Amino acid sequence: MVNNKQNVSIGDFRKESGPILDVRSPVEFVKGHIPDAVNFPLFSDEERAKIGICYKEQGREAAVALGFEVVGPKLGKLVNSAIKIASGYPVRIHCARGGMRSRSVAWCLKTAGLEVTTLDGGYKSYRRWVRAVNRFPRRINILSGLTGTGKTRILEKLRETGGQVLDLEGLANHRGSSFGGLGMPAQPSTQHFENLIAEELVSMDPSNPVWIEAESGRIGNCWIPEELFDLMRSAPSIEIVRRMDDRLDILTEMYGESDYLELIEATERISQRLGGERTKRAIELIEKNEIRNACQIILDYYDRSYGVSNKRKTVLEVEISGLSSDDAAALLISKESTITLDLVHTAKV
DSSP: OOOOEEEEOHHHHHHSOSOEEEOSOHHHHHHOOOTTOEEOOSSOHHHHHHHHHHHHHHOHHHHHHHHHHHHGGGHHHHHHHHHHHHTTSOEEEEOSSSSHHHHHHHHHHHHTTOOEEEETTHHHHHHHHHHHHHTSOOOEEEEEOOTTSOHHHHHHHHHHTTOOEEOHHHHHTSOSSTTTTTTOOOOOOHHHHHHHHHHHHTTSOTTSOEEEEOOOSEETTEEOOHHHHHHHHHSOEEEEEOOHHHHHHHHHHHHTTSOHHHHHHHHHHTHHHHOHHHHHHHHHHHHTTOHHHHHHHHHHHHHHHHHHHOOSOEEEEEEOTTOOHHHHHHHHHHTHHHHHHHHHHHHHO
């Protein structure tokens, strides 16, 4: 006998095995979804809109009848697709609020012999869980430093050596500056960005610190969850320092292979603050493929901006000039006890 569980909590739903079928429409899925879920829409965007209009104009009974009329011809295809996705495993299903869409698909798949679990409250309950995870109090180490000090690379090395790292820029597909989107995939929506953050945080040990790069409230088009950003603002900052030559080496390597037209466009976006003459000179250097010299001009703007935006309390400054990312990460680890003592002291002040 097939074991089917309906209306389980989000906690139990996440513990279950098998693929997740999100039966909401494609536009709902793109706005935000459970990571690793498969979009398995019962209705297309156009069909959902048509049924919604019917509900408003003619009432629930007419909308339900229209829904059955739309779904009927494609039930066989839906079942066959689900069987292929399941590959012999149970499936987990949810819609927006745990209503008729998920119940209908669950009934259909159970009838076809699949083992099915549905989510009580649907995606809405998942979003409540996301907000709870993102505001959960935890100890945070903020890694700050001027543009080009290699913060992201150092965090990657910290993670490789067992440190807990929340890579916000990696999750947002953006490096957090006018040049931050160069060579990066499309950004997720802010809602999905929040989902990705929660899935990372929930896997971490709350008794150990989480390393996070210093950020403003927005990374490209993605906004950091307010609850998490409040924790970041109150967390003391560990600042790394590199000499200018090191920073230019890092930035030249990072952007040297970028499309020069995209580099010019990114430079033009900061022209008001960079100044007309400096912008013109930087663009001329980019056109000549003199990326290092262009970066030196642009860093003038970012260094001045950093002084204005960095209002966090620095408890430790670490000089890493001349060090590789591996050696810089090892130096931070060696100073972990000092950092911890300073953070505890700061918390008591």
